[in-house]
Amino acid sequence: MRLDRANIATLSCVLGGAAVLAAMNLLIPAVSPLHVPDFVIAIAGKYLCYAILALAIDLVWGYAGILTLGHAAFFALGGYAMGMYLMREIGARGVYANPTLPDFMVFIGWTHLPWYWYGFSHFWFALAMVVVVPGTLAFVFGWFAFRSRVSGVYLSIITQALTYALMLAFFRNDMGFGGNNGMTDFKDVLGFPLNRESTETGLMLVTATVLSLSFLLARAMIHSRFGKVLIAVRDAEPRTRFLGYRPESYKLVVWTVSAIIAAIGGALYVPQVGIINPSEFAPGNSIEAVIWVAVGGRGTLYGAILGAMLVNLGKTWLTSALPEIWLFAIGGLFIVVTLFLPRGITGLFTTRQPPKGSKQASAATEASMREAAR
């Protein structure tokens, strides 16, 4: 069946690709032309994290018709949780050699660790927080939003407001998260020096694995009866109500799961890029992530992964190849894709019908808007 082919293809691409890169980096001597430089490993790891974020977005946008413009917020929160662990891990090796306080706290003259930093010296605790904090936020936010039937554009806008508010909050130095500079200069994770090649490669492989697992999880969800209800909600929400389903609770579940996946992606992102700071919350980032999904093809999951990879590959290449005018290229790409590839790149290869429902849903929003014009 097609689904399984998609599964296998995606997994083999992600895992196989990662493994090959790793091998060519570690096993082949640096002198050989076949050697993959660490730089490639680093950006590969970064892209895989982006792919996890894209996957999370596609899960809610492609299958529940919730256009989130604030998912980068969960990504960043996960990143901060991990960042806090990495900060504590530095210990006395910081510039001020302060055993407990991270440099930036010494720097703004704090004398002792704020309570919400307790426990982050333990990896397991940090991991728990990576899941709990964004999960809780998503749950609370979603519970309010979906219960009061905020939908369509309104929802998109308040997700923007959410991430924007978080950005401003984390900018504040008084928050104790490093303000504008955020957290950086990490030394090692679980004792592995972050700047060692093997660690970078390892992290990249871990990310690939996590991506594959989240892909399988998402896949399983949408092929369960739950997933069918979800699609039903996307296609004709009122109808599901008259069938006795509560769309809000379905949205809430998938929304929270998606937020957690995004958060895990963020947690893997931080040790690989070596910095986490408030600009990760920038409204633009969330929108860009949605665009990866659109480019790859919404409602397919593997499309999201592909999109994230391609767009960022393009970005890396263009910012060096034509630094002066790369925005024209990338902006143009987004326009072209939405105009001529409404189903994204994967839409070119699959014979499947476009996810009509999303279209219906949007048609509905538009209808409401048109009506509202009265």
Next chain:
Amino acid sequence: MSSEKLIIDRRTLGRLSMGLAAAAATGIDVGAIVPPAKAATAIAATPETGPIKVGILHSLSGTMAISEVPLKDVMLMLIAEQNKRGGVMGRPLEPVVVDPASNWPLFAEKAKQLLSVDKVAAVFGCWTSVSRKSVLPVFEHLNGILLYPVQYEGQECSRNVFYTGAAPNQQAIPAVDYLMNQVGVKRWVLEGTDYVYPRTTNKILEAYLKKKGFGSADIMINYTPFGYSDWQAEVAKIKSFGSAGKKTAVVSTINGDANVPFYKELGNRGIKATDIPVIAFSVGEQELAGIDTKPLVGHLAAWNYFESVDTPANKEVVAAFKKFTNNDKRVFNDPMEAHYIGFNIWVKAVEKAATTNHDAVIDAMIGVAHPNLSGDYATMMPNHHLTKPVLIGEVQENGQFNTVWQTPGLVVAQPWSPYLPESKNLIGDWLPPMSCGSYDVVAGKCLGNHKA
């Protein structure tokens, strides 16, 4: 008078001479000072033949493009001119321009790319502290060279970074001295954008002012968000704070974009420089170019360079830049001068070391000197900072500054502020025997951050 900062004290002089000696020594045999272990890990080892690649890591898009694009232009000019003079060691220079797009993780990625893929000999780049912070681990790990041209908050001293901009004591403190002694200011508003540079600078200034005997009642510290544009309430606050019968001044660490609305509000409220002077640390010719300067006339800025400085060398460079960009409206500012100095010092260092090998050049940089465009010599000190004069300028109608005061001598940078408890015992010194970015002179040991 803050003489302690103006005179190069004996210790520094000593280290400086040592620096020159050491540099000379390294100049002779290069291979020796590169331990094989390092050579192995130094992924960023640059080719010894063919054109010398120079990385330019400035945002050409996004919010910081406003400030950073001119720096890219000036670098291209300097490289072009150097090539006209036959390049370095007979090898032509080849600029590698990338656009980190005001996106901090992208800065790190680009830095990695420049060092490990393009294998550049040196990188000139960054503006914001956060961008520097995000590339710092990359440069330290890949053992690259970064020349950072912007005045910053200090509290950092990496072996792989050369700070060609001002440390706080090379800008903020002399500025306050000027207001204190020349203008007779008794009441202080420390107004800044809420990020690290203003936070730290204001902390240093607060400590300094308290030390000079000002009470907390006479110091108001206030922060606003990035790109803050509705200054009505804030300016009203400043005005009433300034109405307590004491001469009041505003020390502004407001970040680029928020300045225009701020000054416009001041102007519209009729707060003239003669009532409440504002002295800014981040407002230069570049920022003024975007403002209608009429309401600003008389307000102050503290820099190490002004385009209006009247020296032949300066006139020449400014003219060359306008010609290079063939646009007479283009202005020249302090960070651009910093790049000019940094570039020339780097060139001399490479020629001295007779190699582009990073370790060799890093050691060779120390002690190299080049004339400031604002007169006198900029010398790369063992703490990887430059000696600089400090100029106080008043805004003129034409958007230029008119130097009204200047430190009698050169100011030696103190990357670790002596006014902050956590750093008062720290110095940076990258010459043996210390070879340490944060050396605790009391404990007599190096706190992390030493030569790998």
Next chain:
Amino acid sequence: MSEPTLLYLDGVTVSFDGFKALNELSMVLEPGEMRAVIGPNGAGKTTMMDVITGKTRPDQGRIVFGADIDLTKLDEPAIARLGIGRKFQQPTVFETLTVRDNLLLALAGDRSPRFTLWARESADEHAQLDRLLATIRLVQERDRRAAELSHGQKQWLEIGMLLAQDPKLLLIDEPAAGMTDAETAETAELLREINRTRSVVVIDHDMAFVRALGVKITVLDEGCVLAEGSIDAIQDNPHVIEVYLGR
């Protein structure tokens, strides 16, 4: 009221910005009854459906279902779970799901995510689905996407979904709209079949269709009941004639 009623609308009023869509509407439905509701556009037929199914909250009045359940306190899913099914004027099925999945989702059972996440299709469900597919004459199309069905087929699929819900009361909005005569006749037949086991309220314009049903009729106008009775009685009623022909 002495005799047991299934549904009791008691002085229900709904107004949008001053315009009264329902005006003190009262109506009683006996268990097992099939009722046809007719009326000109804007008479409030659809709004009546909306208030019963909880889509719209009335400004005044009660709607009592069965013995003593006040529907005005409940929302759509709760009302649906009580066993009130609704079929829309425009056939609304889940276009991207297969015919079979459409029915599967409609099958009576636990509606909570907790259940559906792990639910596996039971043999019983399997049998039910086959029966339903046969009833609505869509056995061949079982694995096609609902989007690919013809208009009439969608109508039936939706009715099938209602049956799958196993409701006590069915509200059906213009089932014959846009159907061929043959389909219309079949639909009437289908409805009578359904009515054997449950109560039905049908809204329609099509007199021929209503006649074919041959049941008690309620005529709505301007949000309240204009007349009630057998088809013949209604057709001789001067008010009704006035309302239908007078404009």
Next chain:
Amino acid sequence: MLWRGVCVCRRRLWFSMLIAALSAAVPTAPAHAGGDPFAQIAATNFDIVAQGVQALATSGNPRAAAVIDALRDGKLYAWKWPRPDAPLYIRSATGFVDARSGAPVEAPAAINLRRVIVNDSVRAAIATAEGALGLFAKDPAARRTAAEALYQSADPGALSLIERALTNEKNAGVAQVLREAAAAALLKSDNGSGSTRIAAVDELATRSDLSARNLLASLHSEPPPVAAAIAGAIHDIDRRLKLWSLVENLYYGVSLGAVLLLAASGLAITFGVMGVINMAHGEMIMTGAYTTFVVQQLVAATMPGLNEFGLLIAVPAAFVVAAGLGIVIERCLIRFLYGRPLETLLATWGLSLVLQQAVRSIFGATNQDVTSPAWMSGSLDVGGLVLTVNRLWIILFALLVLGGLMATLRWGGLGRSIRAVMQNRRMAAVMGIRTPWIDALTFGLGSGIAGMAGVALSQIDNVSPNLGQNYIVDSFIVVVVGGVGNLWGTLFGAVLLGIVDKFVEPFEGAVLAKIIVLVFLILFIQRRPQGLFPLKGRAAEA
């Protein structure tokens, strides 16, 4: 502190009383021959220059005005190296004249000359001096400004001067200012009996603005009764100002609201009415701002006479440019995406990137200098309230724009067709309205409005490629809070958000204020998912 007091007194004894006026600004002026004011002006030490200016102003020397003006305008040149006779030249259009005599001299070698530069203390001295010189001008307005300057400088030395002017001052307004100036000067001087000083204090208390408070607060070591009077006066002023500060906050909120309204009203059309999630809306505003810049440049180049009104010309220009751009966008992009608002979001986001980069490539990344005409600068004092003129104009402009917009939609022929199409396009089409064309025009209208907003924002914000980015999120928030498709809602939404922000700011600071506003928004939407003014009825339920 003490030491300073002493030194001040000493200098008061030694020099002409005028210098005392500067003692505040000039704590450590080295003793310098009080003799020739010209020589002092020729000096390199700003404090001495300032003293020279003061001395010259009161010397009654006929050349005083000319020399001081030349100094102010940077036309005064001195010998580069110290010379006993300290020559001073004034550069005129033709050549150089000797500052002392006013006689033309042949130009000395430029190498020997240096321009006499001024700093703030000198500028203050010049202001006082001009006050002194202007007191007897013909034009009452000039006299008034002179008196105002003297009041500000509160210069004891000028006291006699002021009293002289006061005796033969006819104009009541000027006389009032003179009395205040006299009071200020008197209080600054050490002389005057207790009663006269108290009278002076009361005089200032009636003025009761910050400058008066400032002056009163600066008085120390007064005899008890006077001190008491001063304390009372300051207390009164403070209480009065506190009352006003509430009104002030309200005004700040409204003016912020006006800015939000301007930024949002274009979006209220493209997004609110048409349902296009137009992420390029900010760039439309930016387009307007850059149009303003270009227009100002053109005006300055072609008809300098109209410089003051370049802004007015820019308004229609910005509308046309942005509207044109909007129509092009609609025809080439948006129209293919109707019914897919979420796709429009992505396409327009891409578009906004392209537009930003385009502007960056054309005008360069740096800010552009948009000047504010005189009639939009300065501020009005209404009671204890300082209303900046540009904000007033913007509030007015915002209301005009919104009013115009509503009028167009309600009565205009275009407006009628727009409403027809948006409410039921099929029917509209049947009735012969060319719906595609109307779509284009509607989008053009929205974009045009955004362009006009750009003109206003160019007056209070940076004109840079990022201009639009700073307003896009806020704009959407305003439209959504107001209730999509409801212009009144947009108005209330904007003002509401503005006021909330500005009332929180004094307590929580600007950053938290913004955060609180956003959280407020998120909660608000939960309560009213359709905004402030939802549209009830079947219409809204889709």
